[in-house]
Amino acid sequence: MKPRTLPLVYPTVVFGGLLFVLFAMWYASASQNNVANYLLLFFTLAVFLVSIPHTLLNLNGLEVTVESVKPAFAAKAVVVPMAVVNESRHTRHGCLVTLPGRDEAGELVNEIPGRKAVRVTLRFPATARGEYTLSEVQLHSSYPLGFLAARRRVATSQRYVVYPAPEGDATLPVCGGNALGAQLESLAGEGDDYAGVRAYVPGESQRHIDWKAVARGQPLMTKQFTAEVDDVLRLDFDNVPLSNPEQRLSQLALWVIEAERAGRQYSLRLPSAEIPAASGDAHYHRCLYALALFR
Amino acid sequence: MTPASTSILIPRQPLLWLSAALLCLVPTFLGNIVVWAPLVFLCSLLAKFWMDRRDRRLRSLPLKVALSLAAIGGVFATYGSPRSVEFGVTLLVTLASLKILESHNAKDFHVLIMVGWVLCLCAFLLAEDFGVALCVLAAFVLLVGALVQFHRHSGPAGTLWPPLVTTLKLLLQALPIVALLFFFFPRGGGAMQLQFLGQPSDSVGFSGKLSPGSVSSIASSDDLAFRAEFPDGTIPSPRNLYWRGAVLWHGDGLNWDVGSGPGHAQANQRRSGIAIRQRITIEPHGGRWLFALDRPLNAPPGITLGPGRYLQSVRPISSIRRYEVLSAPEASESNLNPRERTASLRLPSALSPDVRALVHTWTATTPEPRAIVTAALEFFRTKGFVYSLSPGHYVGVDALDELLFRRKSGFCEHYAAGFATLMRVAGIPSRIVVGYLGGEFNQYGNYLVVRQSDAHAWCEVWLPESGWTRVDPTSVIAPERLYLGSLRDMQTTSVQRQPIAGSARTSSLPPGGVLSEVRQAWDTVSYAWDSRVLPFDLEGQREFLMASGLETISGMSQLLWIAAAAAFLLGAYTLVSLRRSRTPRDAVRQLYETFCRKASRVGATRSVTEGPADFAQRACALLPGEAARIQRIVSSYIALRYAPNPSRSIVQTFAADVDAFTGRST
Missing domain, CATH: 1.10.287 (Helix Hairpins)
Structure with a gap:
């Protein structure tokens, strides 16, 4: 309860x-x-x-279930989907659902029939990067005559993350911006030194699947070569040519997006954390999440 | 008010409701304030709808200012001084019309609702009869409905009925509180007078003097004068329904007035015949006169007996008043005191030789006053006098001669004045009584309705053997005006409204028929409002509290009691609604939760995501001693939840197992 x-x-x-x-x-x-x-x-x-x-x-029997909130970039909208459930048997009218402190993000629900639920989506601009908790949802109604208003706060515990706003130079750094990268770049031409295998990700080129291993009854594996390792984009907080840490984070966020869009492998190094090179949705969000929480 | 709702436009539906409410108030203003104000109001309502469709409204500030100034100027031009109710109401109505034109958002909507309420108030300030009450009630319901509709935030295709049902539910729940407040809310003492509210001007109808010719307008007025109930059940025959209003002592030809009068009447008097009790509900008229059957015996509280036994209120009658009075038709004084004698023998300033000669023909034949009265009545009957409501004006010093010898046409007031003057010339003390004659019996409510058109005037002469004796000269000239069937006849044959007073009625209604029935039924309800609700003011409430033995409670504790009772009622509503809105409890689920609670107490806690079968498996392992029961409980639970038609017996075994489950091996 x-x-x-x-x-x-x-x-x-x-x-x-x-x-x-x-x-x-x-x-x-x-x-x-x-x-x-x-x-x-x-x-x-x-x-x-x-x-x-x-x-x-009029607010009796109303419960709110906040569903998971997708991460948003700063200065974009945070979208909070929720269900307002009317557990009583009577219809509830004119209920304004808001988040405390964010009155502009209200949605008016005309009526919620008895023992039914209504989906509400609240949007508000994400201000600063970071991780936040939605601890309360406020229900507000001035039904029936408007001389009095009732307000009830329903406790929730939904968290959401605001990524840094992607800003800065959209072109990816050629060598990840460090000397090591340049060195690797020079090696890139050689290209087919066998470096091991890793699990196959659907969508990858079938050329590099280790078919011999498949014939031995092992799962699909992709052979990796140093040429691919050379292709890794190493994003390092310390090497971003900007002075302001927030601007650096924004630049990094933009590069992460661009790298993911280009389908490249990228790694992220922050003073507090290091994320090894990879690509894909989970990796992408992991990187942005690290950027959001940076302090 | 939240920021989100201040900026929204007035949706169409609440606007409709609001307009309907304001429309209901228009008829209450018609006829009470200058006619252009309600018309302007109506036009702006129509214009609002026309503009609303085109998404237009009154925007320009200079135009608004100009229109407001024009409205204020117009009201000033019509009324002159701002010291009257009509002025205030007219101003409010015109300004409300402008507000309608410019309103577009939620704030304006609420302002208009408030304006609507204040207009209801104004309607009651102008008139408080039952028709007005119905209009105001309709407007009130619609205003509340508009608010409900607005705060439901129903979509554009909002339905009509649900908000109406909500409104009626609110009103129904409010009724006990209204009754509570009505009976016990302390009334203001009237200590503070609203300065700008003047008394209602003298209405048409009865006035404390008699100047024939000014009266014919009353005769056609169908307005209500008063209604009378007879609590003892004795209703005099219509020819005896002389309602005494005022006694005129001072006459000058055809013009008579109360004059200075010979002082107040004595309270005790010889009394013969049966006394008739009347309960009279009189319409406000701004004067102080009251009516009672000929002649009142006592003066109720707040009322005095004027010289010549007529009722006079101490304070002007500005609102509906109800009083009870006892009259004895045959009551008479035993002797005439000298002051009365002088007052009732005073001759007019000018008398023509013709009049003196006429009187002399009677006094020469007999000195007996009774015989002289008979001779005078005979004169009126036989010399070609005609009863006419439009005899033309009698003016000047020879007005009496004009009536008696030349034009010979007039109505009750002319004849009463002429007769009384003739009697004084003959040396018989005489006076004129003005009031009403007759009345219309209402079969539904068992009461008598007396209208302005029943106004009448008659004479009283002093005869040594019988005291002041009523003589009605009109009765010999136009007997058909007076002699009707008895009231009992009127009761059996569905009543027809007939002119029974000394003045003919120009009633537009056809006699009898459905219309008359409807009219009577309406009047009955209207009378209930007038006689039960409206007199319940400061005095009415005091009487009620005294009758119920609660008069010792002070105003403050009265308020506290009301607050306590209202709070109790509201608490009861809340609890009942809470109970009714609660979803019925799921017995099976409750039992299962009991089982889980018990199991948790002995170490097998179900995790939120664990289904019954998984939990049973784990619980059996944890509590091997109870494994069999746990299996049974869970299988019954699963059966109850998921089997298409679980039998009733499963519920029982399930309940019994959960009850017996303790978690300890036995």
């Missing part, structure tokens, strides 16, 4: 207007001893009073 917080009910701006109207009604009826206006006052007051439990109950 999740810890459930009670909705907070508070008056809205319109409530001020209602107070004024109620006062006018009271003043007119009291000074004129006018029973018809007293009745009008009583009806208005009573309808307002009755709307309190309705406001309170």
Whole structure:
């Protein structure tokens, strides 16, 4: 059972207007001893009073399940998909789903039928790189009359990562920007020194599959040659020709993207971590994640 | 209010509701304020819809300012001074019209809702009859509906019924609180007077004087004067339904007024015949006169008896008033005090020789007052007098001669004035009583409706043997105006509205028929509103609290009690709604959870992702002593969950097994 917080009910701006109207009604009826206006006052007051439990109950039974949030680049939008589940039997109306502190990322759900769920996707701009936790989702509703609003925060524990914004020079460094790279580059011409095998990744050229091993009943393996090793792009934080560490991270992020797009092998070295050369989606995200968490 | 909802435009649906609400209020303004204001209001509502479709609105600030100034100027030009209710209401209506034109977002929408509520208030300030109440109720429901509709945020194709149902549900739940507030909310003492609200101007109808010719407009007025109930069940016959309003002592030819009067009437008097109890609900008229059957015996609280036994309110009647009074038709004073005698014998300033000669022909034959009265009545009957509502104006000093000898045409007030003057010339004390005659019996509500067109005037002469005696000269000139079937006849033959007073009625309604029935039914409901709801003001509430023995509670603790009771009601609503909205509990799941809890207590904790079969396998290994039971529990659970039609007995064995499961080998 999740810890459930009670909705907070508070008056809205319109409530001020209602107070004024109620006062006018009271003043007119009291000074004129006018029973018809007293009745009008009583009806208005009573309808307002009755709307309190309705406001309170409108958020009752609503639960929020935040689904996994895809990583986003800084300055792009973080997309938070979630399901608002109505566990009660009654329809809930006009519910605004927001993230606390990010009111601009609200989505209004017109109605959630009883025992149904509604999918909501919140978007907000990712500000700075890093890893964040979505600890709360806020539900807000001023149904039925709008004089009062109810607000309830539902605890969640979803994390999301913001990668550094890819910025800088889009052309990949020729030699990974270091002397070792240049040395390897010079070796690149030789090209077919056998360097071992590694697991075959679907999509790779079948030319380098170790067919003899396959004939022996072993799984598909790709033979590796030094020529390919030479092709590795070594991305090193210390060798990025920029002074600002954030700019360096952005440049590295851009290179990672470009390298992945070009289908090249790349490794990443940060002062705090080192990721060996590889390519592919998992590697790509691993690199960007390391960049996001860099401190 | 969240930032997201302030900027949104007013959706079409709530706008429709709001407009309908405002539309409901238009009829309440028609006839009460200057006619162009509701028309402007109506036009701007229509214009709003026309512009809304084209996504236009009043934007330019100079235009707005110009229009507002024009509106304010127009209202000033119409009313002159701002010291009247009508002025305030008209101003509000015209400014609301402009607001309608410029409104486009959520804030404007809420402002318009508030304006709508204030307009409801204004409608009641202008008039509070049942028709107005219905209009205001409709407007109120629609305003609440508009709010509900707006905050539901239903899409463009929003449906009509669900918000209406919600609104009605809200209203229904509000009713007990309304009743609570209505009975116990402390009423204001009227200590602070709204300065700009003047008293309602003298309405048409009864006025405390008599100047024939100014009256014919009343005679055709169908407005309500008052309604009377007879709690004891004795209803006098229609010819005896003389409703005494005021006694006029001071006459000058055809013009009579109350004059200075001979002081107040004595409270006790000889009384004969049966007393008739009446409960009268009088419409506000701004004056102080009240009515009772001829003649009232007592003065209810807040009411005095005027000279000549008529009721007079201490305070002007500016809202509906209800009072009970006892009248005795045959009541009479035993002697005439000298001041009364002088007042009732005072002759007009100018009298023509013709009049004196006429009176002399009667006094010469007999000194007996009764005989002189008969002779005078005979004169009116036989000398070709005609009853006419439009006899033309009688003006000048010889107005009386004009009536008696030349034109010979008039209605009750002319004849009463003429007769009373003749009696004074003959030396018989006389006075004029103005009031109403007759009334329309309402068969649904068992009460009598007296309208302005029932206004009547008659004479009273002092006869030594019987005291002040009613003489109605109109009855000899136009007897058909007075003699109708009895009220009981009216009850059995579905009542027709007939002119029974001294003045003919120009009723547009055909007599009888469905229309008349509907009209009576409407009046019954209207009377219930007028007599039960409207008089429940400061005094009405005080009487109610005294009757229920709660008058000792102070206003403050009254409020506290109301708050406590309202809080209790709201708490009850909340609990009931919570209970009703809860999903029914799943017994099987609950039992399974109990089992898992028990197992966890003895060391076999099910992980969240573990299915029942896997868990059973692990639990059996952990708790070998209970392996058989665990297997049974889990297989029943699986059967209950996944078998197409699990039998009821499985539930029982499942429950029994879970109950017996302790986790310890026995």
